[in-house]
Amino acid sequence: MALSREIYSAFEDVVGREHISDDPAMMPAYHQVQFAAIVLPENTAEVQAVVRLCNRYTLPFQAVCTGWTGAFPKDILYIDLRRMNRIVEINEKGMYAVVEPYVITAQLQAELFRRGLHMNLKGAGSNCAAMLRGHGHLDQTTSGDDRNHLAIEWVTPAGDIVRSGAAGSTGAWFCGDGPGPSLRSILTSAVPPGVTPGVFTRAAIKLYHWPGPVQFPIQGVSPKYTLRQVPPNFMARYYSFPSVEKMWRAEIKLGENEIAFELMGFNVSMVASNITTSNEEDEKVFQQMQGEVQGPGFFVILAGNSAADFAYKKKVLDQIIRENDGRSLKSVEDPEVEGILLCQCIRVTASIRETFRAGGAFSSIPVMGQRDLTIRWAVGAGRAKEPLIAKGLIVDDGGAFFGWGVEQGHLGKTEIFCKFDPANPKAKEAVERWQKEQSERAFVERYFAMTMGPQDAVGPALANYHLWWRKVTEAIDPNHVSPEAGALV
Amino acid sequence: MGLEQYKGDMAMCCRCSCCKFIPLQRVEGHPYSTVCPSIARFDFHAYSGGGRLNIGTAMLDGSLEYTDKLLDIVYNCQMCGACGVSCNYAMDMQVQEPINEIRIRCVGDGKTHPALDGAIRRLRKQGSMVPASGPRGAWASGLGLKNIATARADVLLHVGCLTSYDKSRHALARAAAKILRKGGVDFAIAGDDEACCGGRAYQMGYERDFLRQARKNMAMIKKAGVRTVVTACADGYQAFKVLYDKYGLKKDLEVLHITEYIDRLLQSGELRLRRSVDLAVTYHDPCRLGRLGEPWIHWEGKKMPGDRFVFDPPREYRRGTFGVYEPPRNVLRSIPGLRLSEMTRIKEYAWCCGAGGGVLESNPEFALWTARERMEEAASTGAAAIVTACPWCEKIFRHAAASSGCGLEVYDIVELVARAL
Numbered sequence A: 001m002a003l004s005r006e007i008y009s010a011f012e013d014v015v016g017r018e019h020i021s022d023d024p025a026m027m028p029a030y031h032q033v034q035f036a037a038i039v040l041p042e043n044t045a046e047v048q049a050v051v052r053l054c055n056r057y058t059l060p061f062q063a064v065c066t067g068w069t070g071a072f073p074k075d076i077l078y079i080d081l082r083r084m085n086r087i088v089e090i091n092e093k094g095m096y097a098v099v100e101p102y103v104i105t106a107q108l109q110a111e112l113f114r115r116g117l118h119m120n121l122k123g124a125g126s127n128c129a130a131m132l133r134g135h136g137h138l139d140q141t142t143s144g145d146d147r148n149h150l151a152i153e154w155v156t157p158a159g160d161i162v163r164s165g166a167a168g169s170t171g172a173w174f175c176g177d178g179p180g181p182s183l184r185s186i187l188t189s190a191v192p193p194g195v196t197p198g199v200f201t202r203a204a205i206k207l208y209h210w211p212g213p214v215q216f217p218i219q220g221v222s223p224k225y226t227l228r229q230v231p232p233n234f235m236a237r238y239y240s241f242p243s244v245e246k247m248w249r250a251e252i253k254l255g256e257n258e259i260a261f262e263l264m265g266f267n268v269s270m271v272a273s274n275i276t277t278s279n280e281e282d283e284k285v286f287q288q289m290q291g292e293v294q295g296p297g298f299f300v301i302l303a304g305n306s307a308a309d310f311a312y313k314k315k316v317l318d319q320i321i322r323e324n325d326g327r328s329l330k331s332v333e334d335p336e337v338e339g340i341l342l343c344q345c346i347r348v349t350a351s352i353r354e355t356f357r358a359g360g361a362f363s364s365i366p367v368m369g370q371r372d373l374t375i376r377w378a379v380g381a382g383r384a385k386e387p388l389i390a391k392g393l394i395v396d397d398g399g400a401f402f403g404w405g406v407e408q409g410h411l412g413k414t415e416i417f418c419k420f421d422p423a424n425p426k427a428k429e430a431v432e433r434w435q436k437e438q439s440e441r442a443f444v445e446r447y448f449a450m451t452m453g454p455q456d457a458v459g460p461a462l463a464n465y466h467l468w469w470r471k472v473t474e475a476i477d478p479n480h481v482s483p484e485a486g487a488l489v
Numbered sequence B: 001m002g003l004e005q006y007k008g009d010m011a012m013c014c015r016c017s018c019c020k021f022i023p024l025q026r027v028e029g030h031p032y033s034t035v036c037p038s039i040a041r042f043d044f045h046a047y048s049g050g051g052r053l054n055i056g057t058a059m060l061d062g063s064l065e066y067t068d069k070l071l072d073i074v075y076n077c078q079m080c081g082a083c084g085v086s087c088n089y090a091m092d093m094q095v096q097e098p099i100n101e102i103r104i105r106c107v108g109d110g111k112t113h114p115a116l117d118g119a120i121r122r123l124r125k126q127g128s129m130v131p132a133s134g135p136r137g138a139w140a141s142g143l144g145l146k147n148i149a150t151a152r153a154d155v156l157l158h159v160g161c162l163t164s165y166d167k168s169r170h171a172l173a174r175a176a177a178k179i180l181r182k183g184g185v186d187f188a189i190a191g192d193d194e195a196c197c198g199g200r201a202y203q204m205g206y207e208r209d210f211l212r213q214a215r216k217n218m219a220m221i222k223k224a225g226v227r228t229v230v231t232a233c234a235d236g237y238q239a240f241k242v243l244y245d246k247y248g249l250k251k252d253l254e255v256l257h258i259t260e261y262i263d264r265l266l267q268s269g270e271l272r273l274r275r276s277v278d279l280a281v282t283y284h285d286p287c288r289l290g291r292l293g294e295p296w297i298h299w300e301g302k303k304m305p306g307d308r309f310v311f312d313p314p315r316e317y318r319r320g321t322f323g324v325y326e327p328p329r330n331v332l333r334s335i336p337g338l339r340l341s342e343m344t345r346i347k348e349y350a351w352c353c354g355a356g357g358g359v360l361e362s363n364p365e366f367a368l369w370t371a372r373e374r375m376e377e378a379a380s381t382g383a384a385a386i387v388t389a390c391p392w393c394e395k396i397f398r399h400a401a402a403s404s405g406c407g408l409e410v411y412d413i414v415e416l417v418a419r420a421l
Helices: A005-015 A024-029 A044-056 A105-114 A244-257 A268-275 A279-292 A307-323 A335-347 A351-355 A371-390 A425-444 A455-462 A465-476 B002-011 B037-042 B049-060 B068-075 B082-088 B096-108 B114-126 B136-140 B161-165 B167-182 B199-204 B207-224 B234-246 B258-268 B326-334 B364-380 B391-404 B413-420
Strands: A037-039 A061-064 A077-080 A087-091 A096-099 A149-155 A161-163 A199-206 A234-240 A262-265 A297-303 A361-369 A402-406 A411-420 B155-158 B187-189 B228-231 B254-257 B279-283 B338-341 B385-388 B409-412
Touching: A005 A037, A005 A044, A024 B049, A024 B068, A044 A061, A044 A077, A044 A149, A044 A199, A087 A105, A096 A105, A234 A268, A234 A307, A234 A335, A244 A262, A244 A297, A244 A307, A244 A371, A244 A402, A262 A335, A268 A279, A268 A335, A268 A351, A297 A307, A297 A335, A361 A371, A361 A425, A371 A402, A371 A411, A371 A425, A411 A425, A425 A455, A455 A465, B002 B049, B002 B096, B037 B364, B049 B068, B049 B082, B049 B096, B068 B096, B082 B096, B096 B199, B096 B207, B114 B199, B114 B207, B136 B161, B136 B167, B155 B167, B161 B167, B161 B391, B167 B187, B167 B258, B167 B391, B167 B413, B199 B207, B199 B234, B207 B234, B228 B234, B228 B258, B234 B254, B234 B391, B254 B258, B258 B326, B258 B413, B279 B326, B279 B413, B326 B338, B326 B413, B364 B385, B364 B391, B385 B391, B385 B413, B391 B409, B409 B413
Parallel strands: A037 A077, A061 A077, B155 B187, B155 B228, B228 B254, B279 B338, B279 B385, B385 B409
Antiparallel strands: A087 A096, A096 A199, A149 A161, A149 A199, A234 A297, A262 A297, A262 A402, A361 A411, A402 A411
């Protein structure tokens, strides 16, 4: 439903004529949804003014950063945060960076490398917003963003500006919990339903030491970028194991010894996707690698702070692999392939090859938890994929799952997905059914509770968190204008 | 088939936004990390490569009617192909081709831009994309060059509309001729009979006008027995080499850009550059010599049934890999005294100059904005001059330099080569 001229003008007064539109020509590019209007605020003050207008006119809104994913009802106001794309601060001494929602990870990470710093990266890819809350390839050493978000600036659904932690009291961003209000339980999004209403307009991100070059020595022309040389004291390898148990034991040992810069439990299907430049080549390389591996495996990056540190880490790695009967995948030892993977998996530039390139869509079940438990569940979910592969409904990846260590293996993330052609209704239906069944199985068999699952079913098993959460959202969104936010996605 | 043939490709867009940035591995920081002038200037997702594909899909399913905003989106694009390169780093799908087809469809439906209509009227009447005054071959006056109407030659030098009719650019055409002559090349020109290549008409969406020019040119070339066309303009290069081939008109004609020919002459020793040119420069890759200058790939096939977006026979994509990137750089490196430094956005992911796709005609303010962005990037290298290999880039850069007061000099590569002879 179109906004009245009066309401449209009110928003126009805030963001300017150039930055609002309700023209039908805009909508196909915005998730094919007929929004009441799309607005592009430039700063927090404009976001606040927009949100206050939404309250005045009881107009629901949703805000996005890059807007890669999301489900949106029609007739709401779509807040596109694209114009908020500034790196506000990189504090080298305090080791944090403050960014606006449309700074993408690739931009911030490149700036950090120059300063000898790096950050947690989201597995979805460095095309995502840097302040996106998530997990990814570097979790082994950086943990996920439950730890990495420091102070956050949040425009509440009612239109108040709240700055958490140090930013709430001192104006500095170094801590999310104080001195000043800690809103971790609300802002972390780790608590189901996982998305805090309102709009996140700035966030401070914790930074880490980067032992690598200020810039990777890339050569070649897209899509085949290679490294002129593997940077000193860096190494990338893929190891396969005779059993899931041995792979997991090796993971635990790597964590205990704190030697892996990155530990990514890729399956070979994902390795093949990363190093190939087309679907046809991907299929061929995957088949070849399937024949080379002895079972499940993981990808490891070592990054030494010195030659001696690197030598030590390599020695420990070799011993762990040996003790668990691991075997290095020869094709990854090729320096060209090693360089491609090293750079891609630190910069996370090729996740789209792993997910969307094959069929155009994928459906995933991601879970956090103890790796031994979640892997056990994932093995079953992988087997459940096999009939779909046999029928040609999903891409053949060997039924594989993947995952990675978080905080040196104290926690872990396990994920499994199906790649398919969304234009094929049978495939879509089969994948949806698989997702539902495997999520339910996880809950029933007490592996984990899908936070995206039905709240009334999951909530009672988790201290009735859902009832508390509803009370919180009722309090912060009295006009029900922010049914779901998502500015951190 | 038009836009319909790209239905599957357009549906592959996953809205990842890679089309807005240079290939992610090439991002070196926050500045100069974006690649698409249109989304950078207009911000709404509809102006991005992915947004345009979404619009194409909606056009096909009939859910979208023409509005002023739709035409604003369609015509505010330089058709530079950068979005496609960034997308195709990871994805197997056509990007630039459906965007071309959207324009062609708009023109076919009579939904044109008045400024572009004016340019095409001129083309139909005067045979030129720029106002024609005086004879087209006037630049060659007094040089004593062979004309293919009266003499045989294997090589035809095609200088293009802008260079022919803009007197301030005649020196460029003369320099190109001087270089070829110095290199001992047996070449001719078409003089007053030279016809517009049609490339800019194609960019604007006027496919029929492009084809008329293409057929005219190829008939003349066939009649004259020319084996090689050398262009001094990136638009002309892409038209002869890529677009004529796409429409099955090029046959076995060899098409070279002047920088490729000079590089060849330098490599073989037939041309030597002896004079020093004491200048710090940076090189701008014209889109239609670089990423859009890679050869056309003829392919016919069908999607394989099943889960993957794969084809029988396998479909190859033009990802910008085989554009002309090294020859101009080789030429610049051969000039004694000249120092070349690179900008952040180069080769397949170079930022567009702003003048293409009819934007110079339909929205000169946007064209200039785009050029200024490039000039700022050029200045950030510390170079004293920006060098390009296309008169349209040179024209907009000169305008940007003058209006911004950035102090950068602007050169076409042939000027510097001629100076070094």
